[in-house]
Amino acid sequence: MKAEVKTKKKASPQDIEIKRAYRKKRAAIITAITVIYLVIVAAAAVIIDDRHIEITVFGDAEQLAEAGESYVDPGAEAFFTGNLFGRTKSPVELRTESDVDTSRLGDYTVKYSAEAYGRSAESYRRVHVRDTTPPVISLNHEQDYLASWLVGYKEEGFTATDSFDGDLTDKVIRTETGDAVYYSVTDAAGNECSVERVIEYGISEPMIRLVGGEEVDIGASFTFEDPGFEATDESGNDLTSYVQVSGEVIPYQIGSYELNYYIMNEQGETATAHRTVNIVPQPAEEAELPEGKTIYLTFDDGPGPYTGKLLDILARYGVKATFFVTDQFPEYEDMIGRAYREGHAIGVHTYTHEFWQVYASDQAFFDDFLATEDLIYRQTGEYSKIFRFPGGTGNTVSRNYNYGIMSRMAQTMTDMGYVYFDWNVTSGDAGETTSTYKVIENVTAGCSENTINIVLQHDIKDFSVDAVASIITWGRNHGYTFRTLDTGSCRVRQDPAN
DSSP states (O other): OOOOOOOOOOOOHHHHHHHHHHHHHHHHHHHHHHHHHHHHHHHHHHHHHTOEEEEEEOSOSEEEEETTSOOOOOOEEEEEEOSSSOOOSSOBOOEEEEOOOTTSOEEEEEEEEEEETTEEEEEEEEEEEEOOOOOEEEEOOOTTOOEETTTBOOOOOEEEEETTTEEOGGGOEEEEOSSEEEEEEEOTTSOEEEEEEEOOEEEOOOEEEETTOSEEEEEOOSSOOOOOEEEEOTTOOBOGGGOEEESOOOTTSOEEEEEEEEEEOTTSOEEEEEEEEEEEOOOOOOOOOOSSOEEEEEEESOOOTTHHHHHHHHHHHTOOOEEEEOOSSGGGTHHHHHHHHTTOEEEEOOSSOOHHHHTSOHHHHHHHHHHHHHHHHHHHSSOOOEEOOTTOTTOSGGGGTOTTHHHHHHHHHHHTTOEEOOOSEEOSTTTTOOOHHHHHHHHHHHHTTOSEEEEEEETTOHHHHTTHHHHHHHHHHTTOEEOOOOTTSOOOOOOOOO
């Protein structure tokens, strides 16, 4: 049987094009449906997932930045995130805006922002620029420098700086105590710094030691000589030359006086010691009565033109006399030395013999007295402790210049250990007579009434000097011994009339 062969009809170009168009249309429909589906799904995902940009700020949202120091922001990051699908793996681009300026105190803001896919987000950080760092005080130190209590501590120098305010040296408050210096400074923000410097002393506060103790008894005299003192510090430095003394001692006036010894340093601090000085009478030598009848020949107001002649007479008879000298005739000063060398006693009378000057004041009397003492010392090498007041203790002329001076000086001179003598026999040569014979008569008559006689004559009167030989002869003939006065001689004195 012969097989039947069927042949397929060949499609026409038109049919092919129709089929191709159909397929394309169907694919477009499928694509559109898919896109719509995806959009619906995406929209549903966005709505349901709440997809948004989340910014995470690193560190604290409120931060403190130190003034003057660089501020480094900790930063932030941004990601998409949602409720269903969580955070994306890749971050969203983040923009940072900051106005932080650490050169100025204040509050500043750092802004973080991100935008993507129609979404945007912002976050902020507050930065507070504050100055919380205290200043720094640096102390200078001079090599081998040691302070002295006398002049105090000499500042070696210091500086104060602040990281924000800069140099604060001129704002430092400096307080010095005895052994330390305190420095403090506060910056504009109220931050405070303080340091202490311990002072090392080369000379410390001295101690004053009083030679003789805190109370001494000193005999009355014209001048006061301090018993002495010394000052040393704990290191043994001698500071005696810095001691000052206040207070007054009247050396010739009996009484108690207070003296203050002190060293004051430049800061007004003082090291002190105190002494009581008791001015007491000088020990008095007891007067002794001479044995037998005695004549003391005494001559005032010289030496003068006739003193040499008088010394010759006394030498011829081997008699010693007492001279109460002055400086009225300076050209005859050497007669004082001669009289002393020949064994005669020398006593003070007055330097000028000007009553108005001698008795003007207590000090005037002392000045005149001491000038005469110096005169005697120049001629004899010794000072005298015996004297006769100008005009005698009982003079009234001193009332014209200084009331009461005779009473004061009689006591004061005695307290100082001096012995004064008046007379109980006068020759009358001070103005009553100019006759040698009358002088002899006055002296011999006066002596005949007494066992002990202090005779007043003046060796500046030639007629009185001429009477001396006869007086000596009379005295010896009547059993009298001629002696010189000294501090132990019998006192013949007048009562002060002023």
